[in-house]
Amino acid sequence: MSYLTLSLALIFVLIPIFLSKTLKLGLEKDTIIATVRSIIQLLVVGYVLTFVFDAGNYIYIILMIILMIAAATHNAQKKGAAIKGIIWKLVGTFIFVEVLTQGILLGFQITPPTAQFIIPISGMVVGNSMVLSILFLNRFTSEVETRQDETELILSLGGTPKQAIHMSLITSIRASMIPTIESQKTIGLVQLPGMMSGQIIAGADPVQAVQFQLLILFLLLTTASVTSIMLGFLSYPTLFNKQMQMLKLRT
């Protein structure tokens, strides 16, 4: 595709701006910001990837992954501001999920150890881990708040912090994982997954594209469950002190 044809695609940006203006939806500014940001970010990524692929040096791959984890942490950390040390808990979770998934992929030689595979797959894993963290933290902080009386009741009956927070923790872990599982149930029926569509458009064999997509889906199941559970078990102890008293959420 040439940049000229791509610029014609901006028609698809003008339509929502026009609609937003006529119907006074007030979304013009955000639409323009989103468009400009996506153009700049993706072009930069494109050039950086070209450079990394050509250089063929593992240092650059690791730098890219560090960058992804830093960006993911930055995004997710706002939702967990109420939890002490949330930044390091997120960093730990993302690193663990990344090492675990790449460890399995490379260890069993499911994918080759090249930048072309490691970087996009890491992007999907860390990106998904970030979304899951945000879903989990959102839900967990609100559960902790609404179930405060229940949590204190269990403490007052002689329960441990883990027992007291159990319902909030399990509810939040479950709730954050459900979208991942549900979306896989209907996948392909209505909408082809983005990565698979991209490969098919770029001329790959559809069956090959499907195989890759399945690999990614399975990977995301692990990512989802490990992220929520790990973050949950790292987070809850910060809500209590050594005397098994509940601390106030930081606001």
Added chain:
Amino acid sequence: MNTPNDTAIEFKNVSYSDGELQIIKDVTGTFPKGKITTLVGPSGAGKTTLFRLCNRLISPEAGEILVNGENIVSYEPTELRRMAGLALQSATMLSGSVYKNLSMPLTLQSGDLPEANAKDLLKDVGLEADYLHRNVKDLSGGQRQKVSIARTLVNKPNILLLDEITSSLDRVSQEEIETLIKKINDNYQVTIIWITHNLQQALSIGDYIWVMMDGKLMESGESSLLNNPQNNHVKLFVKGEIE
């Protein structure tokens, strides 16, 4: 007047603040062992906060609390909370059945409560046995209050902290609970500390009394002190002129 041996809980210069706000102000006093002590005072006086200190849900910023002669911090928090059982006015219920709520104290210790025992407990607090499998959603405020008391009793506490548990009950239920608490006190020598806003109740069931106002312990002693308070603020409170 009290030796450590007949003191269930002792406060020594205890203060507690929530942020800037001082809620408990330098409280010193004792709760005698095996007796019923009522804790009265206007709302906002710090009575519930005092209970939360006794159950160690919160810790004082200054002073010491002794439970059965030992500093409260020398107990395992879980052990202390079972020993000094707390039933709050809010009577928070865990969603699910009455049975699930009654079993919870034992579930927390990986035990379970036989159904027959649960039914006996319900009878003790004046509820029919067939309430056992009802959902707590369908209970009235008074019925929840009774379940909450029964649930606290499952831990067999030797100190029982009751926070306005009869305020939402009708006259008959109120008397049932009073009889039950007196029975528990007589039969098992359980120390009872009972927050009430009903001074008549304080006189009729309490051996001792604490009067708290504005975070301070104003007067304490035999319940009869209500008939002849020394402090002017307490006089006004007893006359019903301070709410």
